[in-house]
Each structure stands twice: as C-alpha cells, then as structure tokens.
Amino acid sequence: MYVAVKGGARAIENAHALLADVRRGDRSVAEISLEQISQQLALAVDRVMAEGSLYDRELAALAIKQARGDLIEAIFLLRAFRTTCPRLGASAPFDTARMDVRRRISAIFKDLPGGQVLGPTFDYTHRLLDQGLAGEADVAAPPIAAHDGTPMRPVADLLAADGLIERSAASPADAAVGDLTREPLSFPAERDVRLQNLARGDEGFLLALGYSTQRGFGRTHPFAGEIRFGEVEVEFFAEEVGFAVPLGTVAVTECQMVNQFKGSAAEAPRFTRGYGLAFGQSERKAMSMALVDRALRARELGEEVGAPAQDQEFVLSHSDNVQATGFVEHLKLPHYVDFQAELGLVRRMREEFALRDGAGALRDAAE
Amino acid sequence: MSAPVYNFAYLDEQTKRMIRRAILKAIAIPGYQVPFASREMPMPYGWGTGGVQVTAAILGPDEVLKVIDQGSDDTTNAVSIRKFFAKTAGVRTTTRTAEATVIQTRHRIPETPLGAHQVLVYQVPIPEPLRFLEPRETETRQMHALADYGVMHVKLYEDIARHGHIATTYAYPVKVNGRYVTDPSPTPKFDNPKMNDSPALQLFGAGREKRIYAIPPYTAVVSLDFEDHPFERYRHDGSCALCGSAESFLDEVVTDDHGGRMFVCSDTDYCEGRRGAAQEGAQEGAP
Numbered sequence: 001m002y003v004a005v006k007g008g009a010r011a012i013e014n015a016h017a018l019l020a021d022v023r024r025g026d027r028s029v030a031e032i033s034l035e036q037i038s039q040q041l042a043l044a045v046d047r048v049m050a051e052g053s054l055y056d057r058e059l060a061a062l063a064i065k066q067a068r069g070d071l072i073e074a075i076f077l078l079r080a081f082r083t084t085c086p087r088l089g090a091s092a093p094f095d096t097a098r099m100d101v102r103r104r105i106s107a108i109f110k111d112l113p114g115g116q117v118l119g120p121t122f123d124y125t126h127r128l129l130d131q132g133l134a135g136e137a138d139v140a141a142p143p144i145a146a147h148d149g150t151p152m153r154p155v156a157d158l159l160a161a162d163g164l165i166e167r168s169a170a171s172p173a174d175a176a177v178g179d180l181t182r183e184p185l186s187f188p189a190e191r192d193v194r195l196q197n198l199a200r201g202d203e204g205f206l207l208a209l210g211y212s213t214q215r216g217f218g219r220t221h222p223f224a225g226e227i228r229f230g231e232v233e234v235e236f237f238a239e240e241v242g243f244a245v246p247l248g249t250v251a252v253t254e255c256q257m258v259n260q261f262k263g264s265a266a267e268a269p270r271f272t273r274g275y276g277l278a279f280g281q282s283e284r285k286a287m288s289m290a291l292v293d294r295a296l297r298a299r300e301l302g303e304e305v306g307a308p309a310q311d312q313e314f315v316l317s318h319s320d321n322v323q324a325t326g327f328v329e330h331l332k333l334p335h336y337v338d339f340q341a342e343l344g345l346v347r348r349m350r351e352e353f354a355l356r357d358g359a360g361a362l363r364d365a366a367e
Numbered sequence: 368m369s370a371p372v373y374n375f376a377y378l379d380e381q382t383k384r385m386i387r388r389a390i391l392k393a394i395a396i397p398g399y400q401v402p403f404a405s406r407e408m409p410m411p412y413g414w415g416t417g418g419v420q421v422t423a424a425i426l427g428p429d430e431v432l433k434v435i436d437q438g439s440d441d442t443t444n445a446v447s448i449r450k451f452f453a454k455t456a457g458v459r460t461t462t463r464t465a466e467a468t469v470i471q472t473r474h475r476i477p478e479t480p481l482g483a484h485q486v487l488v489y490q491v492p493i494p495e496p497l498r499f500l501e502p503r504e505t506e507t508r509q510m511h512a513l514a515d516y517g518v519m520h521v522k523l524y525e526d527i528a529r530h531g532h533i534a535t536t537y538a539y540p541v542k543v544n545g546r547y548v549t550d551p552s553p554t555p556k557f558d559n560p561k562m563n564d565s566p567a568l569q570l571f572g573a574g575r576e577k578r579i580y581a582i583p584p585y586t587a588v589v590s591l592d593f594e595d596h597p598f599e600r601y602r603h604d605g606s607c608a609l610c611g612s613a614e615s616f617l618d619e620v621v622t623d624d625h626g627g628r629m630f631v632c633s634d635t636d637y638c639e640g641r642r643g644a645a646q647e648g649a650q651e652g653a654p
Contacts (some may be wrong), residue, residue: 326412341536
C-alpha cells in the first residue's frame with residue numbers, strides 16, 4: 001500500500017548537495033574568483049549592491065558566485081545579510097556636485113562648464129559580438145587627458161540659478177530620514193521613502209514603468225538634464241567628536257531628469273524634476289528611477305493621476321524584487337490542503353450539475 | 368570580510384522588542400492588523416517569514432517547538448523552518464502536538480485540541496481579508512475602521528447566487544470578538560471552528576505584507592455566513608486509510624494512473640498517535 005512520503009529533511013540535504021555540485025560545474029574548468037567577478041562583471045556587482053542596498057563589492061561578488069549568476073537571488077543574499085547589520089545612524093547628505101566624475105553627460109545643452117565627458121559607456125558601440133573576446137585578448141591602455149580643473153556644476157543648478165527649474169525641497173538639517181527597512185511603508189508615502197523604495201526597486205520593473213510614461217501612460221515630457229557617474233565621499237556626523245568624519249567613497253550614478261513645467265497664476269512657470277540615484281554605474285536604473293519619481297509626483301504637482309506609474313500604492317508595493325520573487329515562487333510550496341478543499345467543492349458542484357442535467361434530460365425525453 | 372554572528376533565534380533583541388510590541392498591540396485589539404517593521408529573513412518572503420519572526424520574538428530557551436506545513440511535520444518547508452530554529456536558538460523541537468509550547472503552522476490547525484500553555488503561530492501570505500475585493504490598503508484600512516464589511520457579504524451572496532455555495536473553501540473570513548473581519552490564513556474552512564474560544568493564544572505573522580494580528584485565548588471567532596446559508600465545515604466523506612479516523616481533515620493521494628486515490632490524515636502527528644494507540648491496544652488484548 002502507498003504510504004505518504006517521509007524524509008523531507010534528507011531530500012533537502014541531498015538537493016543542496018546537488019546544488020553545490022552544479023554551482024561548481026565541471027571541476028576541470030578553473031573556479032571563478034571574487035576578484036574576477038568584481039572586475040569583469042562589475043555592472044552585475046553594481047546592480048546587486050544597488051538593489052541589495054549594501055555597498056560592498058566583495059560581498060556582492062560572493063553573492064553572485066553563490067547565486068550562480070542569478071542576480072535577484074544574489075540581491076536576496078545581500079539583503080538577508082544587510083538586515084543583520086547594526087544601524088549606527090544616517091550619513092550626512094552627500095554632495096554629488098563634488099563628485100569625482102568619471103562620466104557626465106547632459107542632453108539639454110550642447111556644451112557646458114566641464115564639458116560632456118563620455119567615460120566608459122556602451123553608448124555608440126555597435127552591438128556586434130566581438131569574437132576577439134572569446135579568448136583572452138590583450139586590451140590596450142585607454143588614452144588619458146589631463147583634467148583642466150573646471151568644476152562640473154550640476155546642470156540643474158545652472159537652470160535653478162535662473163529660476164528656470166524648481167528647487168529641490170530642502171529638508172531641515174536635523175530632519176530624520178525615513179527608512180522603510182525600519183518602519184513599515186504606509187500611504188501616502190513621503191518622497192524620501194519613495195526614493196528609497198525606488199532605489200531598492202527592481203531595475204526591470206522601474207524600466208518598464210518609466211517606459212510606460214514615455215508611451216503616454218502618465219506622460220511627463222522628460223529630458224535627461226544630466227547623468228553623472230563617479231565617486232562621492234560619504235561623511236558621518238560623529239556626536240563624540242562634534243564634526244563629520246569621512247567614511248570613504250562610494251561610486252554612484254545620478255540622474256536629474258528635467259520635466260515639463262509647472263506654473264500658476266501666482267507663480268511663473270518653471271521646469272520640474274525627477275531624481276534617480278543608484279550605487280555603481282547603473283544608468284538604466286537611475287534614469288528609470290528618475291522617470292518614475294517624477295510620475296509619482298503627479299498628485300503633488302496637481303496633475304491627473306491615473307496611469308500605473310503615477311499610482312503610489314501600485315508602484316511602491318510591487319517594486320521590490322526580493323518580495324516579488326518570494327511570493328511568486330512560494331507557489332512551489334505544497335498547497336494540497338487548500339487544493340483538497342477546493343477539489344471537494346468543485347466535485348460537489350459537479351455532482352449537483354450532473355443531477356440537474358440528468359433531470360433535464362429525463363424531462364426532455366418525457367416531452 | 369566580516370563573519371556574520373547571529374543572536375539567539377536569529378533576530379537581534381531590538382527587533383524582537385519591536386515585534387513583541389506589535390504582538391502586544393495585536394492581542395489588545397483582537398483581529399486588528401498591526402503594521403510592523405518586518406525584517407528581511409534568510410528565507411524568501413512568502414515562505415513563512417512572518418511566522419518565523421513572530422516565533423523568533425516569543426521563543427525562549429525552554430520552549431518546545433513544533434513546525435507543520437499542510438498539517439505535516441515532514442513537509443519540506445516545515446523541515447527547513449524547524450532546522451532554522453534548532454540551529455539559531457537551539458530549542459527542543461518535537462512533532463508531538465501535545466508536547467509543544469509553540470507551534471508554527473502553515474495552512475492547518477492541529478486536530479489535537481490545544482491547551483492554555485500553547486501558542487499557535489500562523490504563517491500568513493495575505494493578511495487582508497478584503498484584499499481581493501479592494502486592492503488598495505488605504506481603502507481597506509478605512510473599511511476596517513468603519514467596520515464597513517458590506518462588500519464581503521455581497522461577495523459571499525454572489526457566490527451563492529452563482530454557484531449555489533459560498534465558493535470560499537480556505538482562508539474563509541471570520542469575525543473576531545464581534546469587531547474585525549479577519550483572515551484565518553489559508554487554512555481549510557474545516558479548521559475555522561477550532562479558532563473559536565481556543566484556550567491557546569493564536570498569533571498571525573505576515574512578513575512580506577508587514578502585519579501581525581492575534582486572537583487572544585477564549586475569544587469569539589465566528590465564520591461569516593447567512594441565516595439561510597449557514598457556515599458548513601467541509602471534509603472528504605470517508606476515513607483515513609492509515610488510522611481510520613472519520614473526524615480528521617484528509618489529504619487525497621493519487622496512487623496510480625487509473626483514478627486510484629487514497630485518503631489519509633493531513634495531520635501526521637494525529638494520525639501516528641492514533642495508529643500507535645491502536646497497536647498498543649492490540650498488544651494488550653493479545654493473549
């Protein structure tokens with residue numbers, strides 16, 4: 001007789017042993033090192049740090065290796081570690097105007113102080129598979145020019161100096177920053193929490209939402225005012241010593257989107273902003289985030305709210321890929337108790353249907 | 368690289384205090400969903416992170432823990448969660464319902480009646496009973512505040528009009544202490560009556576949705592229904608092929624390709640207990 005299977009614990013252990021085996025793969029192929037991942041899969045590391053919301057290249061590389069290159073799984077690993085880290089406080093707001101810029105472009109001015117700096121970019125590459133990379137290729141050192149020392153003022157500041165764009169709302173220096181990893185999200189959410197949610201949010205989800213605004217579902221008329229990527233110093237205000245101490249630098253990508261104007265009878269029209277910021281070189285993410293940030297400001301700016309990207313609850317509740325993947329994949333867990341209850345009801349309704357149907361057939365025959 | 372060091376039952380004490388405050392509030396307002404700052408756990412959202420956080424917050428070193436999924440101690444996720452606490456808290460674990468002081472469950476309430484010394488911790492996927500009628504949290508919170516539950520009764524009525532039955536067979540909504548309509552988690556409605564007037568404390572944790580709620584001991588829990596369509600408990604009409612119970616909720620097992628089925632207790636501890644007792648009885652009776 002069939003007896004319900006036992007031995008879940010053994011099965012799990014064996015499955016994990018098999019996982020470790022396939023993760024390593026063919027032992028005759030050299031094992032990949034964390035340095036190799038960090039150096040040569042740098043953008044994957046950037047994405048994992050950004051959505052894992054933990055700036056640690058080495059741990060992110062480890063997570064990618066452990067996750068067999070599944071970036072959402074790697075993000076999850078990093079998040080699960082991050083949540084156990086003690087929270088000392090919040091850094092001082094960092095100043096991206098003082099960024100050590102590696103790339104800075106503006107789509108709204110042909111030239112500007114400091115110039116357009118393309119930096120390392122896929123833009124303008126022809127997407128032709130490079131067979132030369134199939135083996136080990138010698139890569140020449142890139143050409144280097146001296147920096148002329150012109151400060152790269154943020155483009156938005158140049159516009160703001162003339163009053164052409166809204167000023168970013170400045171919060172008081174002592175204002176607490178919201179943290180949705182410490183307080184549950186509630187609606188309506190303020191912009192600080194919204195931006196945190198988007199910064200942790202899934203790149204693909206934000207990309208699709210941002211794209212939807214361009215196609216007319218909550219149009220915002222965006223211009224890429226500026227995208228900059230480089231290193232910024234992080235400072236922490238230490239109570240004990242009474243001043244801010246530098247903690248180190250982080251590489252970030254910032255996007256200032258310039259969007260269609262707003263004005264009123266009392267106020268001259270000016271451009272509005274959408275803002276995106278992500279760890280590492282994550283331009284797609286930063287730009288998508290800026291589009292969605294602007295779309296989520298619809299209500300605040302007196303615009304009609306109807307498109308998915310403008311809907312706070314819809315966007316903020318579904319942006320997190322660790323939550324999303326967990327719940328989607330939980331359908332793999334056993335549900336046979338619930339299914340049994342459903343099965344019982346469906347069978348009963350089918351019996352009733354057959355009875356009715358049978359009665360109908362008899363009636364038809366009698367007529 | 369810093370080697371991670373984890374606290375007793377994984378969560379740090381600050382977090383446990385935060386969760387305990389949410390639990391106390393939940394007990395004080397039976398059936399009300401208390402928002403809490405749910406943490407990222409080392410298992411995926413939707414796989415019991417809410418229940419795990421509640422259990423971690425209430426677990427003491429002397430506790431005896433039982434973990435079930437679909438009524439069974441041996442299903443993969445139950446095994447995984449039990450191992451997690453055995454490892455991070457070093458507590459004693461058991462499969463015996465009667466021996467456990469804390470029982471974490473997914474989708475079932477044990478058949479063996481619970482006592483006042485026990486806590487039942489439910490894993491909850493969607494804590495909001497109104498969610499599939501109204502997707503917005505801002506709206507459903509207001510509906511709860513106003514006890515505006517008409518939409519739920521309309522749904523149940525429409526079920527009857529369309530199918531001749533209330534088509535909800537699990538996660539069947541209940542009213543707790545005459546006030547809040549509450550989701551019992553996706554337990555089969557067979558289990559709903561066990562929630563009523565239970566001597567055990569019932570705690571519900573929804574990690575992804577960041578909500579905790581509770582049914583204190585000896586609280587009235589009523590399954591929603593109509594006078595002319597009273598709540599009905601459903602179980603497959605038959606008895607367990609292993610222990611012969613005609614009372615327990617049964618799992619259906621497909622035994623061959625030709626429509627063969629057998630029905631066995633979903634609650635494995637209950638089933639084993641009955642089989643053990645039957646065997647002892649037979650031995651005592653033997654000459």
